Amino acid sequence: GIQVEQSPPDLILQEGANSTLRCNFSDSVNNLQWFHQNPWGQLINLFYIPSGTKQNGRLSATTVATERYSLLYISSSQTTDSGVYFCAGAYNQGGKLIFGQGTELSVKP
Amino acid sequence: GAVVSQHPSRVICKSGTSVKIECRSLDFQATTMFWYRQFPKQSLMLMATSNEGSKATYEQGVEKDKFLINHASLTLSTLTVTSAHPEDSSFYICSATGTGDVNTDTQYFGPGTRLTVL
Numbered sequence: 001g002i003q004v005e006q007s008p009p010d011l012i013l014q015e016g017a018n019s020t021l022r023c024n025f026s027d028s029v030n031n032l033q034w035f036h037q038n039p040w041g042q043l044i045n046l047f048y049i050p051s052g053t054k055q056n057g058r059l060s061a062t063t064v065a066t067e068r069y070s071l072l073y074i075s076s077s078q079t080t081d082s083g084v085y086f087c088a089g090a091y092n093q094g095g096k097l098i099f100g101q102g103t104e105l106s107v108k109p
Numbered sequence: 110g111a112v113v114s115q116h117p118s119r120v121i122c123k124s125g126t127s128v129k130i131e132c133r134s135l136d137f138q139a140t141t142m143f144w145y146r147q148f149p150k151q152s153l154m155l156m157a158t159s160n161e162g163s164k165a166t167y168e169q170g171v172e173k174d175k176f177l178i179n180h181a182s183l184t185l186s187t188l189t190v191t192s193a194h195p196e197d198s199s200f201y202i203c204s205a206t207g208t209g210d211v212n213t214d215t216q217y218f219g220p221g222t223r224l225t226v227l
Contacts, residue, residue, distance in 0.1 A: 045111075048215045
C-alpha cells in the first residue's frame with residue numbers, strides 16, 4: 001500500500017516567519033489532501049491537490065505527482081497556525097486516505 | 110458547506126459497557142463514510158469504510174465484532190464500541206465523501222469523539 005512520509009516531524013517558528021512542509025509518497029496517488037489539526041482535534045481541510053499548485057491566503061501547496069511529493073508553504077506565520085499538519089494520499093479519488101505522521105508546528109509570538 | 114458533526118464529543122464509560130458514536134453529514138449526502146482512530150501524538154489510522162446501505166469494510170487488525178458500524182442513511186453512520194476496555198480509549202474521528210455542493214473527491218472530517226474507558 002501507499003506509504004506517506006512527512007518532514008520535518010516538528011517545527012518551531014517565530015511569528016512572521018515562512019515555512020515549507022514536505023510530504024513524500026511511495027506510490028502514485030490520484031488523491032492528495034493537506035489538513036491542519038487544531039489543538040481541539042478538528043481536522044480542517046486545507047487543500048485537495050493531486051497535482052499542480054493552489055493558493056489560499058497565506059497558504060499554498062504544490063504537488064509534483066511524477067516525483068511523488070507535495071509541499072505546503074506557510075507564509076507570515078501566525079500563532080493560530082500552530083497545530084499538526086497532515087498530508088494524506090489515496091489511490092482513488094474519493095478512496096481511503098493513508099495519512100503521514102504529521103508535522104507539529106509551533107508558532108511563537 | 111460540507112459540515113460533518115459527531116456526537117458525543119466526549120464520553121467516559123466503565124469497562125465492559127458499550128458506547129455509540131454518531132457521525133452526521135449536515136449539508137450533503139454522504140455516500141461513503143470512514144472511521145479513524147487516533148492515539149495521542151500519533152497519526153490517524155483508518156478503521157473501516159462504510160457505504161450507505163451495505164456492510165462496512167474493515168481494515169486489517171480491526172475487530173468487526175468489537176467495532177460495529179452502521180451506515181443506515183445517506184446522512185448518518187454510527188460506530189458502536191462494544192464491551193469497551195481501557196485500551197479502546199482513543200480519539201475517534203469520522204469523515205465523509207459525498208454528493209451535492211461538495212468536492213466529491215475530498216473527505217470532510219467531523220470534530221472527533223474522545224472516548225475514555227475507566
